[in-house]
């Protein structure tokens with residue numbers, strides 16, 4: 001199928017809020033020349049804490065692009081040329097940023113973790129519904145099932161996080177709300193999503209809710225290392241998930257095990273799978289050995305450019321062009337379901353935030 005010509009593609013004008021790491025990857029990806037783009041993306045405006053920071057961001061990540069720089073986020077929400085806001089601020093601010101953008105009538109794509117609690121997510125989703133705008137959590141991921149019935153998933157997202165020293169030295173989360181509110185929120189949403197995608201036939205569609213078992217290493221009120229199990233009592237399926245700020249994930253960060261073999265998923269981080277290797281179980285045990293080995297694995301590489309934000313942005317553009325308020329693959333109900341699991345893990349390990357009392 002030939003790709004649609006540029007003039008027939010839906011066009012979205014983006015306002016980007018925050019100029020950190022996620023925003024830099026997003027801007028770079030949306031500016032990539034792509035033969036198979038499904039939409040045209042214009043980064044119309046950048047909202048930053050200072051004009052100088054915004055200009056440096058634009059010069060570095062959007063060279064040659066004519067973009068308006070504002071030194072308040074409110075001016076981006078008020079810009080009539082902007083259709084949609086991409087929120088790339090620390091998670092503590094997502095609820096306010098989303099509500100402000102929605103109140104201004106803008107569509108919203110908000111980075112993971114969507115908010116701090118499931119209740120905050122519900123509040124934001126209700127506001128978007130009432131206003132009639134599109135809303136989606138930025139969650140880039142993939143899935144594949146060619147190994148029979150999936151019965152177990154192992155997934156880790158561990159990163160040496162620069163903020164660990166700040167967490168160690170602060171006395172309360174309110175002291176610096178921009179520091180990630182624990183590894184479960186900052187990273188855990190990915191392993192949880194991998195577990196749900198791999199174990200459930202159609203994630204979130206009336207299937208059994210998994211039991212959650214979790215334990216964490218805490219530091220000054222937040223979890224810096226968390227291990228958890230999502231267990232489905234009826235089928236016995238399990239996701240064994242881990243995340244830590246004190247080590248780095250292995251390159252094969254996810255293993256999906258089925259009745260006929262397993263899949264290793266490899267990549268730099270859980271949000272950026274680069275390849276997967278399928279291992280099929282041998283038909284019969286090796287002679288003299290009472291258990292079966294796997295046959296040699298077959299590796300498949302993803303033919304992808306950039307960080308993958310452009311695929312996410314294309315999906316948003318197609319939804320908005322079709323008049324939809326949600327995305328079918330990453331619906332708001334899935335955001336709430338994952339946030340409820342995160343809430344439950346935090347409850348079990350004893351991490352509480354002021355947002356839990358609001």
Ligand SMILES: NC(=O)C1=CN([C@@H]2O[C@H](COP(=O)(O)OP(=O)(O)OC[C@H]3O[C@@H](n4cnc5c(N)ncnc54)[C@H](OP(=O)(O)O)[C@@H]3O)[C@@H](O)[C@H]2O)C=CC1
Pocket residue numbers: 017018019020021022023047048049050053054088089090091093111112113138140177178186271
């Ligand atoms: N999908 C993905 O692959 C990734 C997602 N993320 C997610 O994106 C979000 C942002 O993370 P990341 O880009 O790493 O964060 P950074 O710290 O690199 O950047 C956050 C930006 O938010 C703005 N900001 C607003 N208020 C504050 C504040 N009080 N303190 C500090 N910065 C503030 C700043 O921009 P300014 O001063 O210009 O306003 C800052 O540059 C998080 O939710 C994170 O989980 C992060 C990395 C990758």
Ligand SMILES: O=C1OC[C@@H](O)[C@H](O)[C@H]1O
Pocket residue numbers: 112159186269271
């Ligand atoms: O979302 C994420 O994925 C990639 C990581 O490098 C990043 O810090 C994390 O927040």
